[in-house]
Amino acid sequence: MSANRVPVTILTGFLGSGKTTMVNHILTSPDHKQRVAVIENEFGEVGIDDALVYNSQEEIFEMNNGCICCTVRGDLIKILHRLAPKKFDTVLVETTGMADPAPVAQTFFVDDFVKEHYRLDALLTVVDAKHVVQHLDEEKPDGVENEAIEQIAFADKVILNKTDLVNEQEKANVIQRIKAINSFANIIEAVMSRVPVAELLNINAFDINRILENEPDFLKDSDAEHQHDPRVSSVGMQVEGELSEDKVNKWLSKLLSEKGTDIFRSKGVLAIKGEDHKFVFQGVHMLMGFGSTAEGRGKPWGKDEKRINRIVFIGRNLDRKQLNEEFQKCVA
Numbered sequence: 161m162s163a164n165r166v167p168v169t170i171l172t173g174f175l176g177s178g179k180t181t182m183v184n185h186i187l188t189s190p191d192h193k194q195r196v197a198v199i200e201n202e203f204g205e206v207g208i209d210d211a212l213v214y215n216s217q218e219e220i221f222e223m224n225n226g227c228i229c230c231t232v233r234g235d236l237i238k239i240l241h242r243l244a245p246k247k248f249d250t251v252l253v254e255t256t257g258m259a260d261p262a263p264v265a266q267t268f269f270v271d272d273f274v275k276e277h278y279r280l281d282a283l284l285t286v287v288d289a290k291h292v293v294q295h296l297d298e299e300k301p302d303g304v305e306n307e308a309i310e311q312i313a314f315a316d317k318v319i320l321n322k323t324d325l326v327n328e329q330e331k332a333n334v335i336q337r338i339k340a341i342n343s344f345a346n347i348i349e350a351v352m353s354r355v356p357v358a359e360l361l362n363i364n365a366f367d368i369n370r371i372l373e374n375e376p377d378f379l380k381d382s383d384a385e386h387q388h389d390p391r392v393s394s395v396g397m398q399v400e401g402e403l404s405e406d407k408v409n410k411w412l413s414k415l416l417s418e419k420g421t422d423i424f425r426s427k428g429v430l431a432i433k434g435e436d437h438k439f440v441f442q443g444v445h446m447l448m449g450f451g452s453t454a455e456g457r458g459k460p461w462g463k464d465e466k467r468i469n470r471i472v473f474i475g476r477n478l479d480r481k482q483l484n485e486e487f488q489k490c491v492a
């Protein structure tokens with residue numbers, strides 16, 4: 161086994177908890193000089209996160225073929241093979257908000273090449289202080305696992321994010337819930353996922369013995385599929401042309417205020433009439449916000465670039481047809 165195995169950090173956390181925000185924080189933070197390779201996985205047919213990660217010199221590798229936890233044996237291993245000769249200081253794997261972290265972590269123990277070149281440094285779980293409790297409490301059909309619980313159970317470190325959105329009592333309640341699931345993980349509070357990078361990367365926190373106590377079969381190379389909640393799906397849509405800002409705004413505000421309990425996460429990259437900058441829409445349940453490439457993240461529309469608006473909704477009992485019709489109506 162190589163003495164210089166590259167440390168790998170797995171970043172998990174429920175939809176919208178602040179994982180991409182953390183990737184951006186790490187990539188732009190001046191307090192480290194590490195060359196970081198980022199591997200991104202998205203739950204949805206339309207790639208959006210690439211437009212939301214800061215332009216940087218680091219390399220971003222995307223996996224869009226379904227949920228990372230169901231395709232670990234394939235894509236992730238292939239990317240790790242390709243990355244090995246490039247001598248990155250560290251690798252950051254951002255999983256989808258719906259991923260069960262166990263099979264992702266297993267990748268680093270089952271493939272000989274990966275074992276030889278990489279070591280799992282830590283599994284970090286970002287928790288949305290405002291929305292996590294409703295996901296921990298969610299009733300699931302028989303045999304379906306609760307991803308929000310799994311993600312906390314597996315964490316070596318929990319980043320309790322969005323503490324700006326809760327009061328002291330709510331925060332204390334969330335901390336108690338986290339400790340009841342995982343009493344070992346160190347909990348760090350954060351706003352906008354800002355945590356000193358030295359506390360995130362290369363921290364030697366992954367402890368295989370603790371994992372085996374919880375999950376004795378962890379090292380068995382089984383391909384058993386775990387079950388996702390069949391009611392939860394992602395609807396990715398695209399429409400060509402320029403959109404009316406007013407129509408988009410009204411549509412999304414109404415949609416999220418009425419259906420925000422079931423729509424866990426929404427995001428989009430939009431072309432607004434008369435604007436050269438790309439508009440970025442972000443929603444987590446009923447909270448929504450807009451940004452634009454004018455803020456320095458991503459690139460504006462290219463001169464000859466087709467204006468293709470992309471949006472993705474992830475949630476329970478989504479009506480694809482209706483969402484699509486409403487999206488089409490926003491064209492200016």
Ligand SMILES: Nc1nc2c(ncn2[C@@H]2O[C@H](COP(=O)(O)OP(=O)(O)OP(=O)(O)O)[C@@H](O)[C@H]2O)c(=O)[nH]1
Binds near residue numbers: 179180323324353444
């Ligand atoms: N108020 C507040 N908003 C935050 C904080 N951290 C992130 N956000 C916002 O929450 C939204 C989701 O953040 P992301 O970083 O995209 O979340 P994610 O976990 O990558 O989301 P998925 O990839 O969809 O699972 C964005 O609009 C962020 O700006 C925070 O500490 N406080």
